[in-house]
């Protein structure tokens with residue numbers, strides 16, 4: 001008998017996710033190449049120098065970085081135009097936190113992943129995780145950081161882009177803040193991204209969730225076990 005599957009992602013959701021991931025990769029690769037400070041260069045000065053010579057100099061590298069950034073923003077504008085309803089659903093799910101259920105989930109999940117169920121029992125805690133909805137609290141925390149961080153990166157990126165062309169000396173303080181916030185937001189989202197990629201693509205128990213980012217659907221048993229409150233809604237037709 002074919003497995004019962006539930007729809008989780010629309011084609012436009014899948015498109016924007018992988019478009020965003022591809023842009024992030026290219027923006028990180030080109031952005032790190034723009035850093036010209038041996039004291040903070042993550043890969044040493046060899047990588048920026050090699051990348052700059054590959055694209056014909058630092059000015060070209062900056063133009064490429066800016067062009068990918070503008071394309072990234074336009075991709076989201078396109079997605080909002082095509083699936084505004086989907087974006088609203090996503091934002092509502094991600095920013096709805098139920099402290100009584102989600103905070104214990106987060107705490108227990110971290111203990112389970114590091115020390116195991118015995119540790120929770122020794123603390124007098126039930127090792128079973130509280131039921132979660134469409135997203136679990138870990139996914140929500142990363143999504144919140146990547147949305148807020150993404151908006152900061154886009155706005156500060158546009159400020160820096162315009163500063164090269166139109167702003168005068170009186171804007172120096174604003175540009176200084178834009179540079180600092182751009183770096184901080186990239187750092188915070190990148191830290192979350194390492195965990196996100198591990199949880200979403202490497203951890204075997206999340207494999208059906210990973211496949212759903214290509215097929216759009218998840219098996220019934222996975223939905224029931226990982227997203228029980230969402231599964232309940234799907235089973236009762238959304239009531």
Ligand code: HEM
Pocket residue numbers: 008017020021024135138139140142143146189193196197200201209210211212213
């Ligand atoms: C190799 C890179 C990536 C992989 C393998 C990956 C994998 C996944 C998967 C499998 C999901 C679906 C989870 C589910 O609905 O059950 C997902 C969701 C999501 N991804 Fe990614 N992703 C990658 C890169 C990124 C990047 C670069 C960002 C943003 C900076 C991002 C942001 C999100 C968000 C906000 C969600 C929804 C919330 C969540 O599930 O955490 N992803 N990703």
